[in-house]
Amino acid sequence: MSQKISYITTPIYYVNDIPHIGHAYTSLAADVLARFQRLNGVRVLFMTGTDEHGQKVEKSAHAADLDPKEFVDRVSERFQDLHQKLNISNDLFMRTTDPKHILSAQEMWRRIEQNGHIYKGSYQGWYAVRDEAYYAEKELIDGKAPTGADVEWVEEPCYFFRLSSWQENLLKFYKENPNFIGPESRRNEVLRFVEDGLKDLSISRSTFKWGVPVPGDMDHVMYVWIEALSIYVTALGFPNDQSETFKNFWPTSLHLMGKDIVRFHAVYWPAMLMAAGLTPPKRIFAHGWWTNEGQKISKSLGNVIDPYKLMGEFGVDPVRYFLLREVPFGQDGDFSRTALIQRVNSDLANDLGNLVQRVLSFINKNADARVPLKGDLTEADQALLTKMNQILEDCRKYAESQALNKMLEAIWEGVGEANRYVDSEQPWSLRKTDITRMNTVLYVLAEVIRRLGLLTMPFMPTAAEKILDYVGADQQSRSLVDWEKHILIPGAQLPKPEGVFPRIVEKE
Structure with missing residues (x-):
């Protein structure tokens, strides 16, 4: 072909x-x-x-x-x-x-x-x-x-x-x-x-x-x-x-x-x-077009948005994420500093950042800092992995129509599903009762994090590369082509994870 x-x-x-x-x-x-x-x-x-x-x-x-x-x-x-x-x-x-x-x-x-x-x-x-x-x-x-x-x-x-x-x-x-x-x-x-x-x-x-x-x-x-x-x-x-x-x-x-x-x-x-x-x-x-806090952007009003200043204050990847998540691509949008901070703290630091940090820190402490060895998958495990496959197909469809915000909405559905899976499977409880099951849950989560890293890479390339490094994704597994074939290899050594998305704290 x-x-x-x-x-x-x-x-x-x-x-x-x-x-x-x-x-x-x-x-x-x-x-x-x-x-x-x-x-x-x-x-x-x-x-x-x-x-x-x-x-x-x-x-x-x-x-x-x-x-x-x-x-x-x-x-x-x-x-x-x-x-x-x-x-x-x-x-x-x-x-x-x-x-x-x-x-x-x-x-x-x-x-x-x-x-x-x-x-x-x-x-x-x-x-x-x-x-x-x-x-x-x-x-x-x-x-x-x-x-x-x-x-x-x-x-x-x-x-x-x-x-x-x-x-x-x-x-x-x-x-x-x-x-x-x-x-x-x-x-x-x-x-x-x-x-x-x-x-x-x-x-x-x-x-x-x-x-x-x-x-x-x-x-x-x-x-x-x-x-x-x-x-x-x-x-x-x-x-x-x-x-x-x-x-x-x-x-x-x-x-x-x-x-x-x-x-x-x-x-x-x-x-x-x-x-x-x-x-x-x-x-x-x-x-x-963008407006700024509800006002038309113009030199005479002195409200031109300087991309350099934005990146300097908030970081490149958070700015990239906000601009493409906040507004349906194709429509007019309003830039708001408050909305940017809320997006970064809620979507990036709380939802995705916290998922990556808590799962990989747990693996680092309780699974010998290696990709865990998985056992038999349950219905819940399969459902989460299937959900990720559906999100990839949705993103491919949305990309064809340049619906970039819909791509991000779909990806964040996956982030939400993964966080709910952590809460329902409770690997911290399994550590005391069923180590084999704990390792399976952790493997599924690490693999889901790899897939989330790949899906977010076009939007936030530097942050996504860090996430893929933390889950031990080799070069072959950093592609959306046949992503189910090139999954994480159990036993691979993992680095100690660090925070990917720091929270923004406004000065008083």
Whole structure:
């Protein structure tokens, strides 16, 4: 049987400013899915990166009194640093200023043009520099873009992409691929937008220079969104679409992003690809926005959530856990410091941390610090192990629909079952009456802890590695593939366990 393939991407983050919690959230979600798939034996390519051209970047660079290239080098480095701190396991970090990408974007333009889908004209309309997006008059709200960005009237010669001619093709594609856009609310939003009628899209600018030159016309640079989206195939070796990497990973792609850029990915991108004679991606999924203690996050309010500060105070794994557990992935969510502390103390320290600590400390003291030798399994033992198998299948199903919070809810059902099993089987009482049964109960618990360690690894990789070390899981047993075959080996020496999740105690 051929190995399953998965190509997972974040959006390439726009470098007009330093990274914030929204960037961390998308990268974290992609990382969890990439790690989970790898544990399932899937061959994963996980790409992230930075989008470095456009008028907004040029303005930000001038405001910082820097050359645009020097400016984007500095900011891109901040994104790479954030990914490192967050323990993001990306295989590729792509930049749109990379010469390979410039060649790729220009080739994408050429193919679309050669197929008759680009023409020259002049643009008159509303443009939001902050969003790098064009808006129709009817989309404006109180004279601003739907995102709240200021708009300006633009009149300039430019090239157009015949987007209007792709309306029926796109609607047909959405119908034939009902899972192309998630969640359902975003799919409905895109359908309404396309059904309302598509206008041809202005795809070049001639009033500034910080961009990829239009092939054959150096007076124009490519509109940043048209150029930037090509990065997803640049990463696979495009324009060599006959390469093994391209043929293996395209179009098996999952594009993750915030809901504010879903239109570019769900409308412009598939239309561009079809116009160039390429297949659209398999799925895009747009998550919601965060508020902070009920307030919209903005610089002017001074309530921007700094991911570095959060990780510094609470630790990387607790922050990773909280962001993906607290809110159904795809919906808007509210960040609350109190909720974070409650989650860490209740779910991590009390539920999972206490389970690991009390079971493995008991094994350390009463089973010679070795994986216990199990006897015959009772109905209760089998029920707990079967429950863990069901949770794995549930997690696989939820991962397919990017329901990350549901994955964690399912895993914590297993944590709860394991804690109840400890209380009902009472190994401390069995120590006085039935050592064989005590060892069986302890073996089952150690094996369940191994499985919980594996299931939590995509979310909290450092903590999960510690848990697997404490139960003596060898490399072969650190996979979700055939996890019932590669169980713990009785007699294996175990290290003395230490607390995995310290409680957070707020200073008075």
